[in-house]
Amino acid sequence: MNEVIIIGAGAAGLAAGRRLYEAGWKVLLLEARERIGGRIWTDHRYGPVELGAEFIHGAQATTWQYVQAAGLRTQAWGSDRRFARRGTMLATDDPCIALTYQFYEAVTTYAGPERSVADVMASLAEPDEPAAQMTLRWLTNLEGADPARLSATALAHERRTSTNGQGNFHLLDGYATLVTAIAAGLTIKTGAPVTKITWQRGEAVVTLIDGTQHVAPRVIITVPLGVLQAGTITFTPELPATKQAALERIAMGHVTKLVLWFDRQCWEPFTIMSTDGKIVTWWPVVSTTTPALMGYQGGAAALALAHMSEDQVLTLALNELTSLFGNEVRQAWLGGQMSAWSNDPWSNGAYSYSPVGMGAARAMLAAPVDDALYFAGEACATNGHLATVHGAIESGHQAAEAILANQGTELIA
Numbered sequence: 001m002n003e004v005i006i007i008g009a010g011a012a013g014l015a016a017g018r019r020l021y022e023a024g025w026k027v028l029l030l031e032a033r034e035r036i037g038g039r040i041w042t043d044h045r046y047g048p049v050e051l052g053a054e055f056i057h058g059a060q061a062t063t064w065q066y067v068q069a070a071g072l073r074t075q076a077w078g079s080d081r082r083f084a085r086r087g088t089m090l091a092t093d094d095p096c097i098a099l100t101y102q103f104y105e106a107v108t109t110y111a112g113p114e115r116s117v118a119d120v121m122a123s124l125a126e127p128d129e130p131a132a133q134m135t136l137r138w139l140t141n142l143e144g145a146d147p148a149r150l151s152a153t154a155l156a157h158e159r160r161t162s163t164n165g166q167g168n169f170h171l172l173d174g175y176a177t178l179v180t181a182i183a184a185g186l187t188i189k190t191g192a193p194v195t196k197i198t199w200q201r202g203e204a205v206v207t208l209i210d211g212t213q214h215v216a217p218r219v220i221i222t223v224p225l226g227v228l229q230a231g232t233i234t235f236t237p238e239l240p241a242t243k244q245a246a247l248e249r250i251a252m253g254h255v256t257k258l259v260l261w262f263d264r265q266c267w268e269p270f271t272i273m274s275t276d277g278k279i280v281t282w283w284p285v286v287s288t289t290t291p292a293l294m295g296y297q298g299g300a301a302a303l304a305l306a307h308m309s310e311d312q313v314l315t316l317a318l319n320e321l322t323s324l325f326g327n328e329v330r331q332a333w334l335g336g337q338m339s340a341w342s343n344d345p346w347s348n349g350a351y352s353y354s355p356v357g358m359g360a361a362r363a364m365l366a367a368p369v370d371d372a373l374y375f376a377g378e379a380c381a382t383n384g385h386l387a388t389v390h391g392a393i394e395s396g397h398q399a400a401e402a403i404l405a406n407q408g409t410e411l412i413a
Helices: 011-022 065-070 093-107 119-126 130-143 151-159 176-183 224-232 239-251 300-306 310-325 327-333 361-366 389-405
Strands: 004-007 025-030 055-056 074-077 082-086 166-170 187-189 194-200 203-210 214-216 218-221 235-236 255-262 272-276 281-284 292-298 335-340 373-377
Touching: 004 011, 004 203, 004 214, 011 025, 011 176, 011 389, 025 214, 055 065, 055 224, 055 389, 065 176, 065 389, 074 239, 082 093, 082 130, 093 119, 119 130, 119 151, 119 166, 130 272, 130 292, 130 300, 194 218, 203 218, 218 224, 218 389, 255 300, 255 310, 292 300, 292 373, 300 335, 310 327, 327 335, 327 373, 361 389
Parallel strands: 004 025, 004 218, 025 187, 082 272, 194 235, 218 373
Antiparallel strands: 055 166, 074 166, 194 203, 203 214, 255 292, 255 335, 272 281, 281 292
16 A cells, blocks of 8 residues: 555655655655646657646755756856836836836835735825836736735745745756756656545545545645645545645646747847737846747736637737737747646646735645645745745645655644
């Protein structure tokens, strides 16, 4: 019999499995998708491009221990940000840019009573101020959030407490190479959606969609927050009220990404660009064999695109790129692909964010239940590393270490 069953073979599940496997435990990972990696999804059509998680965030991120052990190639990403309004790139000395950075700094270092990002911004500028609008779009996009719910207090706290360091880095051969490295040697069953967990101290019965059952004394649940919130997996007995309250108090963010490939580069070099268009952010992809641009949008903008067809979104994106860079982009365009994470039933969103009133919900979500159910995933991060691969990895390590030590803080049903 397996000693631990892990539900989900994304970063958290794989990290937990790796830690237990190396300690000599018999572990089975169950993954709903037909691939491993979860919200890490690398496309190789024109060389590696990330349809999900894309960057290693920070020079001290936990991710590096696996990257370096596997000898994976990386490249530092630039930090210069350009801005565009009404289809035109702004000059670097445009006063709107300096004011946008000023507003961004004020929000992300906010230290007053708990307020939403939208509320703090309203206290700083009139709603029709272009820099205020740009700042809200920037933060909404980055957090995948509703700014009227996103806590400025929590956002500032997360930035103060995070220890991942500065900078962003690409995996030049794709994030999938990291997934493969962590998964080496693990027993993983893909195409295995879990629908029910019947549990008690000492035994958990995990039922798959086809009726197959697997049994183990302990289960680590690493599925995304959106899946737990949707009730895709039922628990018998029900989860404790404190756990259910935690699920209600954390918010799931929304992100839609799209990549467009070209047969030649027809834009001046830039690292990242914030716009006031339907496609909120653009950046060139450095790892592809042909020039490519990544479009990224979070929050309501992501949901709006998720409700459109891929062809409609790509047409919209091409129109906006034509306004920015001229008609040559149409002639050079090879095709594109959209990934709308809110449409994915195995994620139901992109990553979590911290709404006003969340309190200690992340710690409550991460807490084990009766030494039978353990939880991991980026939504369980309490150190400011939410919404990141390294935060997911750390949570997987923590769940595995709690099992190994058998000293997790327990919530008794």
